[in-house]
Amino acid sequence: MSTAIDSHSTKDWTGFAEQQISEAGLRHSSPRQKVIDLLAGQDCAVTALEMDARLEGVGRATVYRAIEQLEGLGLLQKVDLGASAYGYEKVDPSGHHHHHIVCDSCGLVRPFEDESMETAIHEVRQSGFRIKGHEVTLHGTCQDCA
Amino acid sequence: MSTAIDSHSTKDWTGFAEQQISEAGLRHSSPRQKVIDLLAGQDCAVTALEMDARLEGVGRATVYRAIEQLEGLGLLQKVDLGASAYGYEKVDPSGHHHHHIVCDSCGLVRPFEDESMETAIHEVRQSGFRIKGHEVTLHGTCQDCA
DNA sequence: TATCATAATGAGAATCGTTATCAGTTAAGT
DNA sequence: ACTTAACTGATAACGATTCTCATTATGATA
Structure with missing residues (x-):
């Protein structure tokens, strides 16, 4: 068994996400890709506004749209951070989670x-x-x- | 053991809440009492705006203030309803919860x-x-x- | 019972997170 | 290259929550 909260799946997830996106009939785009890359490199929940702040040249609406799509595809999970804002984190296709x-x-x-x-x-x-x-x-x- | 999700503690909770409020150096007031009474009669989570809508003659700010105070005293618990709004439900002093x-x-x-x-x-x-x-x-x- | 310090109030403004709108852009199949 | 529809950013709209402030009311004390 791997050590707690591993991130070995970063690349797996990115590839899996891209594949799912394309299979869903969605196109490839650089802004959404940036959202995916950011999430892939994250081990725990990130806020939508945090993503928006960190991503140069990606509109806020696009961040929220990407989150919505990824969540709809089961690639992302919404978690309650308690402070009247949600965080989002990738869902490992293996089912492994924390x-x-x-x-x-x-x-x-x-x-x-x-x-x-x-x-x-x-x-x-x-x-x-x-x-x-x-x-x-x-x-x-x-x-x-x- | 009582049957699931009982509400036998409605009166207990109200009394306990009033006591805790007074011990915390807070005063008695009719608007806050209305909030307490509403929560006491509820078995599961209610939204702040729902409370505001149901309570005649209680300002929205007061509803939020009451929630904040009750939560601070451990009498209320915030639960994530998933739809970008929280629900609040009473915390049974016995520790019994769902x-x-x-x-x-x-x-x-x-x-x-x-x-x-x-x-x-x-x-x-x-x-x-x-x-x-x-x-x-x-x-x-x-x-x-x- | 009158006084007084201060908790509590409601109305509304301000803020924050999220969603909707819309006209222009771009990916990708033909 | 052409065409269709997904995608985009800017911005407006929206709902939930917090803040401000002038006024009211509680309850301890004299």
């Missing part, structure tokens, strides 16, 4: 993984619902704020 | 409980963090949308 702990006083977000919690969540059944995914957020106080 | 399944196509939110998932989450340890709470959201498709 969750988040956020410090309630400074807002620090740290990714974490836990095998047995994961198992327990997969065993949850809810009548009438086909469960496709899950999101866990732990809240607390980080070392610096304690 | 989580949410949301239908990704119609937005339906349904509360659920799962004992063994709960146990697994409580066993999660993260160095440098004092974990105080957690939030789980299951995603999927509801019966009507399937």
Whole structure:
């Protein structure tokens, strides 16, 4: 098993994303590619406005459109950062993923993984619902704020 | 054990909330009381704007202020409803709580409980963090949308 | 009961994140 | 090269939340 929160899949994801985009009948474009590249190099959630700020020559509308499309293709996941803004992070095609702990006083977000919690969540059944995914957020106080 | 998602604690919570408010050096006021009463009668998350709409004679700013105070006192919990707006629900002093399944196509939110998932989450340890709470959201498709 | 310090209020302005509009641009199949 | 439709950035519109401020009301104290 790889060490926690690995990024070995950066290139895999980029290629996979490009392929999915093209299979969906979407075209190739440089602005959207920049969004993809930025997300590929990120291990945890990034805000839409952060992306917009970091990407020269990419309009804000385009950033939001790209997010929408990637999310629709299941390539991106929206995560609640608690501060009335969402973060987005790539979805590994292998299914490998992490969750988040956020410090309630400074807002620090740290990714974490836990095998047995994961198992327990997969065993949850809810009548009438086909469960496709899950999101866990732990809240607390980080070392610096304690 | 009580049946799932009970509301037996409505009155407990109201009383507890009033007590905590007063102990925090806050005064009693009728607008804030209306917010408390509305929340007390609710089993699952309500939006700030929903509260504002339902409460006659309570300004929007007051609704947000009350939410902020109650949340600060640990009487209220913010939950991510996925649609770029948060919902708020009372925190039972007994520690009893539920989580949410949301239908990704119609937005339906349904509360659920799962004992063994709960146990697994409580066993999660993260160095440098004092974990105080957690939030789980299951995603999927509801019966009507399937 | 009158006084007083200050918490609490509502209306509205300001801000922030997100979505919609639209006219011009560009990718890619023919 | 031509054509079609996806793509684009700028900007307006929108919904949710926070801030400002002048006024009101609570509740402890005299």
